Amino acid sequence: PTARLVAVVGDGAVSRLGRDLEVTSEAVLHHMARRLTFVDPGFQLDVYTDTDLLDSESLKAFRKCAAAADIVYVEGLHSAEAAGILAKNTAQVPTFVAFDSAPELHALNRLGGLLSANSGRKSSRAQELSASIQTLWDRHSSDDLVSLLLVLIDAFYIGAVQVPRLDSLRASGPLALARMITKCGPQIFACVNDPECKAALDCLQSCSPTDQVVCSYRCIVSHESQLLEDFSLCILQKHNCLGKSAEIPELPNPPPMGSHRGQPLTHDTAEALFIGWLGKEEWSWRVVAGQNAAYDQFPCQYQIFYRGKAKRSMWYDPVFQVRTLDGRVVWRRRHYRVRRAEVPGTFHFSVLDNGVISKEFWRIVDVPDDLSWALFAYSGAASAAGQVYTGAVLCTPDGLWPAPSQEERINRALRLSGIEPWELFRVDNSCCQGMPLGVPEKDAASNPAEQSLVMAQTA
CATH class of the missing domain: 3.40.50 (Rossmann fold)
Structure with a gap:
């Protein structure tokens, strides 16, 4: 060993x-x-x-x-x-x-x-x-x-x-500070002289060296701003001043579902499963539970998957509520590019999140024929920040827990993903007014839900 x-x-x-x-x-x-x-x-x-x-x-x-x-x-x-x-x-x-x-x-x-x-x-x-x-x-x-x-x-x-995944915890030394000042002086000056951006830096500094995912992301979503994005984009993403790197974890690696409604799963069908309830609802799916302590526990999570204007292009916009460290309730939204991976039901995701690019590998682990729930598993890395993560989200169309009759099948899908049912965080969907939904016209196809299986059923 x-x-x-x-x-x-x-x-x-x-x-x-x-x-x-x-x-x-x-x-x-x-x-x-x-x-x-x-x-x-x-x-x-x-x-x-x-x-x-x-x-x-x-x-x-x-x-x-x-x-x-x-x-x-x-x-x-x-x-x-x-x-x-x-x-x-x-x-x-x-x-x-x-x-x-x-x-x-x-x-x-x-x-x-x-x-x-x-x-x-x-x-x-x-x-x-x-x-x-x-x-x-x-x-x-x-x-x-x-x-x-x-x-x-x-x-x-x-x-x-x-442990490679703890590389982000190791001290970077004086050379890193010198690179930051040389490469990103204006961004540093602007951030430390802005109260909100400075609050984000102070919050990040307070995080334990062994707590750089959960704590740091809570700081970021509580204080995110354009100045913070400019700061991170320059120091981490453009110049990698801290010298960090990370690869998407290879394990756990659950296989995607192989068929749906009695037919082998195809790329088109898999994308339609992601699109889910969009068209009938203003969203594709609502998250009811997740496994990752940093990303899956936010209240009121809406998933919006939609086709882009370019051929075979697809986007994913998660919308979620944040209860900030200073007690405010705010909404956040991200914008992911989605590309098909080699095997139907697997996808490559990428997003610029507050100045740092994260790349993720997603699998559609299971979705019943009636689309009453879905389990999506993911693994990812923010290379410039030296961070890796894995997780899974259990989704339904209405944000309510699936029927008890589905428990055995859901638990089987979770365990296939390396997750035990007791690990899940239940999402608080009790107070979700004012969510900023909608599909961006600049990125979306004229009818982004045109291949939704739900809409095909009701057509």
């Missing part, structure tokens, strides 16, 4: 990660083991319960794993007997972190060679990492738990493993 971790959880302990669905910590950590392999197939996480520590045969297996591990993660373990056995058999492990567990286990917290996580003698780096790890844990999302484990691997694994 590239890196080896051991997790020990309370047998039957209920995880805080389950939102509308109850899930045990053991089930969560087994899923985290799978998600770590999406980042690197060599990342191995072995999961045990406190009951295993009290069984002689299971304890032998645990000792073998612990002897080879550099990181131990503990959650929801309160048995005094199991805690004693765990402490005795992991004393040699350099990094040990415990959450929601017995006090004697929290007292064992230690971060590699940076002394005890609870020591008053912590180095500044230990303090920073300890605070970042706690922040990730406190948010109680599966994405953040994956990030927590990756931070531990990146910072403390003895084999000096560096």
Whole structure:
């Protein structure tokens, strides 16, 4: 294995990660083991319960794993007997972190060679990492738990493993600052002298180094402006002053649905599925739930897919509500170019989002014949910002949850996408007045919904 971790959880302990669905910590950590392999197939996480520590045969297996591990993660373990056995058999492990567990286990917290996580003698780096790890844990999302484990691997694994997707967290140094001033002086001056743009920079600066997706995007959507876009476009996109890069994650890679209404899926049909309810409604789909902690949890998400004026061109405009960090309610809209990928049901998306280009790969995982719901999975990268992400959105025509009869099929599609149902954020669709919908005339075909399957049915 590239890196080896051991997790020990309370047998039957209920995880805080389950939102509308109850899930045990053991089930969560087994899923985290799978998600770590999406980042690197060599990342191995072995999961045990406190009951295993009290069984002689299971304890032998645990000792073998612990002897080879550099990181131990503990959650929801309160048995005094199991805690004693765990402490005795992991004393040699350099990094040990415990959450929601017995006090004697929290007292064992230690971060590699940076002394005890609870020591008053912590180095500044230990303090920073300890605070970042706690922040990730406190948010109680599966994405953040994956990030927590990756931070531990990146910072403390003895084999000096560096996690590529965390490259954006590494300091850029004085040369980057010099490049920024040389290449983008006017944009920097304009931004720092504008209250809204300066507020965005201050907000971004406050984000933990290990929290550069969720926190930074919340800052951006709260304070976005033309000056902020000019600042980011110059520093990140045009001149790459920070020297960052990132590739779209290859995993998970769910296959697109192979057929629809008894016929093999074609590119035209796949595009018509995206267009969905546009024409009958002012939107194609409404998002009811999503998996990504940064992008899928905004209230009132409307998807608008439409054909462009050029042959085989297509656009995607998501419209969503933002409750800003200073308490305002605002609407945001993005404008994606959509291109067919090689396999029907797969697509390449690209967007300029506040000065940074993001490229994404989307799959239509499943849509029933009546278009009562749809599951779209995506993976993406903002290369100039050094950020990567994955996610999926469950959509319906009216923003209401699909019928209970569809639960098994939806869960099957989610798991095909590497997602467990308990990971989903339910979207708040309760107060969505004033949304800026509509299809831009400059980009759209004369009848953008002309190949909507819904409109074809009602014609």
